[in-house]
Amino acid sequence: SQTIHQWPATLVQPVGSPLSLECTVEGTSNPNLYWYRQAAGRGLQLLFYSVGIGQISSEVPQNLSASRPQDRQFILSSKKLLLSDSGFYLCAWTAKRGRFSDQPQHFGDGTRLSIL
Amino acid sequence: GIQVEQSPPDLILQEGANSTLRCNFSDSVNNLQWFHQNPWGQLINLFYIPSGTKQNGRLSATTVATERYSLLYISSSQTTDSGVYFCAVVDQGAQKLVFGQGTRLTINP
Numbered sequence: 001s002q003t004i005h006q007w008p009a010t011l012v013q014p015v016g017s018p019l020s021l022e023c024t025v026e027g028t029s030n031p032n033l034y035w036y037r038q039a040a041g042r043g044l045q046l047l048f049y050s051v052g053i054g055q056i057s058s059e060v061p062q063n064l065s066a067s068r069p070q071d072r073q074f075i076l077s078s079k080k081l082l083l084s085d086s087g088f089y090l091c092a093w094t095a096k097r098g099r100f101s102d103q104p105q106h107f108g109d110g111t112r113l114s115i116l
Numbered sequence: 117g118i119q120v121e122q123s124p125p126d127l128i129l130q131e132g133a134n135s136t137l138r139c140n141f142s143d144s145v146n147n148l149q150w151f152h153q154n155p156w157g158q159l160i161n162l163f164y165i166p167s168g169t170k171q172n173g174r175l176s177a178t179t180v181a182t183e184r185y186s187l188l189y190i191s192s193s194q195t196t197d198s199g200v201y202f203c204a205v206v207d208q209g210a211q212k213l214v215f216g217q218g219t220r221l222t223i224n225p
Contacts (some may be wrong), residue, residue, distance in 0.1 A: 034212070038157075042200065044215045059212075088157055104149060105204070105213055107159040 002027035006091050006108035014116050019064075019078040021111050023091030026072065031093040033074040034105070035066055038088040050074060051096070086115045118143045118207050122216035129193055130224055137188040137219045139203035146206050148179050149213070150188050153200040162188070162201075193223045 003026045013019060025031050032051050036044040046059045048066035056066050063082060067075045074091060090110045094103040119142040129135055139148070150162040163170050163177040165186065170177050174194075179186040190197055200220050204213040 042220075043217045044202070044204075046212055049212055090157075090159065104161055104164040106161065107151075110157045110159075112157065 002093075002095075002106070004091060004093055004106060004108040006089075006111055008111060009109065010112045010114075012114045012116060013081055015083055016080050019076070019081050019085070019113070021076040021089055021091075021113075023074040023076075023108055024072055025093045028093070028095055029071060030096050031072065032096055032103075033068065034092040034094075035074065035076050036090045036092065038090065038110075039086075044090065048076070081115050083115050086113055088112050118145070118205060118214050120203060120205055120214050120216035122201075122203060122219050124219060125217065126220045126222075128222045128224065131193060131195060133193050133223075135190045135193060135221065137190075137201050137221075139186045139188070139216055141184050141186075141205045143184070145181065145184075148181075148186050148206075149204045150177055150186070151202045151204065152197075153202065153218070155199060159202070190221075193221075195223045195225055197221060198223045 006023050034049045035047045037047055038044050049057050050068045053068050053071055064078050088110050091108040092105050094105050121140045123138045147166045149164050152160045152162055165177050165179045167179050167181045174191045176189045186203055198221055200218040202215050202218045204215045207214050
């Protein structure tokens, strides 16, 4: 069966420090991958999505970036964190079979990021 | 882009009560998902429901795609049902889900 892993589960970082959050999927190949942010316990905002290695689409301009160095690995990064980057970050995947709309989206357990 | 609205934003009930959560969307969609986010932040898939009705234990969902809404029913609520319920729809032509703002459900013992 397929599983998705995110780490770390929680992270406390000072303003201006770099960031690297990692997400990996097991049990499937060539998935679509997604990074979301959730602030204040409501509303998921899509940040980035990827349909393949090296292919990244950005939904919201910000000081974050994403990379997909391997088929089942998705990384969210920042060179210098801002206070506004605090939030709950979720990674998700869908299988790439048939139409996108035929595939349910599955989420990791998230990373709670606090910026001090 | 497509808009998704959920109501009510907050719902407080006693254990054992029934509830109905609503999701309206602004355009035709190919599919719709309901999620439950528990107090630890985990997003759990509840239903994947393009149209019609599905049931899973005390939960059921109905989507009327032609009228652009979906309903989630929770019967005989338990405290473990507490959390935020999200609906999300597929934006046609884009490979992404669009989420509503959620309904925060609190079940008191």
